[in-house]
Amino acid sequence: MSRSSIPADCLPPVPAEELAVLSADGTRLHVEVHGQPGAPTVVLAHGWTCSTAFWAPVIHQLADRYRVVAYDQRGHGRSEVPPSRVRYSTRALGEDLAAVLTRVVPPGERAVLAGHSMGGMTIMAGAARAEVAERTAAAVLVSTGPFDLVRELNVVPRAVPSGVRFLLHRELMRSRLPLGPVNPLTRAGLGYAIMGTSATAARTEVAVRMVHACPTAVRANWARVLGRLDVRAGLARLAVPTSVVVGAEDRLTPPVHAHRIVAALADPQGLLLLPGVGHMAPIERPAEVAAEIDRMATAHLPGGLAADAPSATDAPTGTDATTGTDPERTAVA
16 A cells, blocks of 8 residues: 555654653553643553554644654554563553653643553553553543453354354454455455444555554464453543543444443543444544544643634545544433
């Protein structure tokens, strides 16, 4: 895929600063800082098999008003690949987030955290850590879940008996087979699993190639963690105002997870359902995701700029602006 065929907003912006942050166990994490120095801080955590490049469309939307920090989860992108399986865990996710926040959030200040998929699980896993709680003003959880990930997968059709579906989903998650080259077959199969029906071919290509770029061992080792993940205890400790975003066609973390999260939150700030959107909402509909992050930052960070916030119905920037139907927001009392 040539750079000319990539949607303009999916081209990763050049960071203003790059940092190397050491986690508690010595794992080196690659961190990028974008946007406006001295502005309110937003920290972005990507999901399984992705990288900081995943957030490019959202960073483009937010960088004129915020200091936007994105980091590569361990094993992904330019972060260090753990040398053994024991360094892949939900504990490690929380420790990594704590290390990043300690480095990038100035003393006495707080940030809005936004996590997609495993990034949302990271926020839940780290919520009880003092380093995280003290530096978090609000959170946005996108396309994520707290437990029972394999049981709730919707990749295998529901016509297949439930027991067989569970076994197939479990083996799909555990697979250590290389994904192989991107070709029409792999593109169609992975695109079906991770994207919604409103996704354009160009955005699907960006997402598929990103997943294919993740090292096979890293993908499999994190899949082992996700297969038994349960961060409900951390979710119960997530005390800050938190909103939830999910695609109506998300097959990897279906809307049932979003509803469970909202029901468990101490301070829920609403559920945004995006029609026609699959698992990769920040790539599929970046304007809506960015607008939700901006809404939370405007409300909960000093210096938030409501007047310049992107509209939740604005089309994403780039060469292939998507349309789709309007998002559906569920307010929570």
